[in-house]
Amino acid sequence: MYLVLRRFAALCLFAGAMFPAAAQNTVSGAGSTFVEPVLAKWAAQWSQRNSAVIRYEGVGSGAGIDRLKAGRADFAATDAPLKDEELQAGGWRQFPIVAGGIVPVTNLRGVGRKRVRLTGPLLARIFQGKITRWNDPALQAVNGVFTLPDEPITVVRRGDSSGITYNFTAYLSKISAEWAAELGTGKTVKWPVGIAAEGNAGLGQRVIETPFSIGYVEYGYALQHEMQIVNLYATAERAISPTQTTIRNALESADWRSAAEFNLLLVGIQGTDTWPIAASTWIVMPRDAQKAQNVREALAFFDWALQRGGETADALGYTPLPPGLIGLIRDSWKR
Known part of the structure; x- marks a missing residue:
C-alpha cells in the first residue's frame, strides 16, 4: 500500500511539472481609503472571472500617488484630483470611478x-x-x-x-x-x-x-x-x-x-436637494496602455467596474456614475 501511494504521489508531481496551473497576473493599486470597500469588492468579483488578480491597499490618497510615482503600484486612487500639469509630468491619465x-x-x-x-x-x-x-x-x-x-x-x-x-x-x-x-x-x-x-x-x-x-x-x-x-x-x-x-x-x-481630465470637485454645489460635501474618487494610471500588460489589465478592470459594478457600489452606500459620464470616460481612453 505504501509503495502504491509513493508511486501515485510521484505521478502527481510529474503531471504538475508537465501541466503547471496557469499563473494569475497581479495588478496592484493603492490610495484612497474612501473607495477601499468598493474597490476590494469589485476586485474579488473580477479576480474570480479573469486571469488577473487585482490587489488594492487603502493607504491614503497622497501615499497612493507616491507609490505610483515610485513604480510600486500600477494605479492609484485619489479623492483629490491631480492638475493637468501633474498628469502630463507623470505621463498619466485620470478619470472618476465612483462617487459618494x-x-x-x-x-x-x-x-x-x-x-x-x-x-x-x-x-x-x-x-x-x-x-x-x-x-x-x-x-x-x-x-x-x-x-x-x-x-x-x-x-x-x-x-x-x-x-x-x-x-x-x-x-x-x-x-x-x-x-x-x-x-x-x-x-x-x-x-x-x-x-x-x-x-x-x-x-x-x-x-x-x-x-x-x-x-x-x-x-x-x-x-x-x-x-x-x-x-x-x-x-x-x-x-x-x-x-x-x-x-x-x-x-x-x-x-x-x-474638464478633459475630469478634475472637478463636487463640494459646495448649491441646491435644495443636493448634499454639499459630495466627492468622487479618481483613478490615476499610465496613459499608454499598450506598453505594459498590467496597465491593460487595470484598464479592463475599470471598464468592467464602470459598466457592471453599479449594483455593488450602490449596495455599499456609494453612488454609481451616470451613463453619460461613463461614456465620456470611455471616450477619453481613446485619446
Missing part, C-alpha cells in the same frame, strides 16, 4: 436617533476650535427643541495625507471665508485642534470610541456602522440629509465636459 458623500458624524450619548443640524460656517468654527461646547448658543439655535448636551466637543480629524480631508476642507473653504483665510484646502492642514486618526476607518472608529466627539467619514462607512450623521442646512429653513439621491444630484450637476 463625506459626512460629519457625532457620538452624543442619550440622544437616541436624533440628528444634530449644523450650518457650514458653524461646522468650520467647530473644527477651528472656536466653538468648544455642544450647548453653545449658536449650535442650540439651529437645533430647535433638540437640547444639546452640556459637554465639551472633542474633534477627531485625519492625521495622514487624505483626499477625504481635501474635499472636506474644500467645502469649509467655500462656505467660510474665515476658514479659507486661516487654514485653506489640502490633503493635510495645520489643524488647530483635534485628535489625529489614520484612514477613514481609523477616524470612524475613534469617533465611535470617544463620547461627545465629532469627525468626518465616508457616507457608506457611516451607514454600515450606524453612526450619528449630521444634517447640513442648504437654506435658512431646510437641513439636508445625505442620501443616494442628494449625492447623485451633486454628481449630475457638475459640468464634466468642461
Whole structure:
C-alpha cells in the first residue's frame, strides 16, 4: 500500500511539472481609503472571472500617488484630483470611478436617533476650535427643541495625507471665508485642534470610541456602522440629509465636459436637494496602455467596474456614475 501511494504521489508531481496551473497576473493599486470597500469588492468579483488578480491597499490618497510615482503600484486612487500639469509630468491619465458623500458624524450619548443640524460656517468654527461646547448658543439655535448636551466637543480629524480631508476642507473653504483665510484646502492642514486618526476607518472608529466627539467619514462607512450623521442646512429653513439621491444630484450637476481630465470637485454645489460635501474618487494610471500588460489589465478592470459594478457600489452606500459620464470616460481612453 505504501509503495502504491509513493508511486501515485510521484505521478502527481510529474503531471504538475508537465501541466503547471496557469499563473494569475497581479495588478496592484493603492490610495484612497474612501473607495477601499468598493474597490476590494469589485476586485474579488473580477479576480474570480479573469486571469488577473487585482490587489488594492487603502493607504491614503497622497501615499497612493507616491507609490505610483515610485513604480510600486500600477494605479492609484485619489479623492483629490491631480492638475493637468501633474498628469502630463507623470505621463498619466485620470478619470472618476465612483462617487459618494463625506459626512460629519457625532457620538452624543442619550440622544437616541436624533440628528444634530449644523450650518457650514458653524461646522468650520467647530473644527477651528472656536466653538468648544455642544450647548453653545449658536449650535442650540439651529437645533430647535433638540437640547444639546452640556459637554465639551472633542474633534477627531485625519492625521495622514487624505483626499477625504481635501474635499472636506474644500467645502469649509467655500462656505467660510474665515476658514479659507486661516487654514485653506489640502490633503493635510495645520489643524488647530483635534485628535489625529489614520484612514477613514481609523477616524470612524475613534469617533465611535470617544463620547461627545465629532469627525468626518465616508457616507457608506457611516451607514454600515450606524453612526450619528449630521444634517447640513442648504437654506435658512431646510437641513439636508445625505442620501443616494442628494449625492447623485451633486454628481449630475457638475459640468464634466468642461474638464478633459475630469478634475472637478463636487463640494459646495448649491441646491435644495443636493448634499454639499459630495466627492468622487479618481483613478490615476499610465496613459499608454499598450506598453505594459498590467496597465491593460487595470484598464479592463475599470471598464468592467464602470459598466457592471453599479449594483455593488450602490449596495455599499456609494453612488454609481451616470451613463453619460461613463461614456465620456470611455471616450477619453481613446485619446
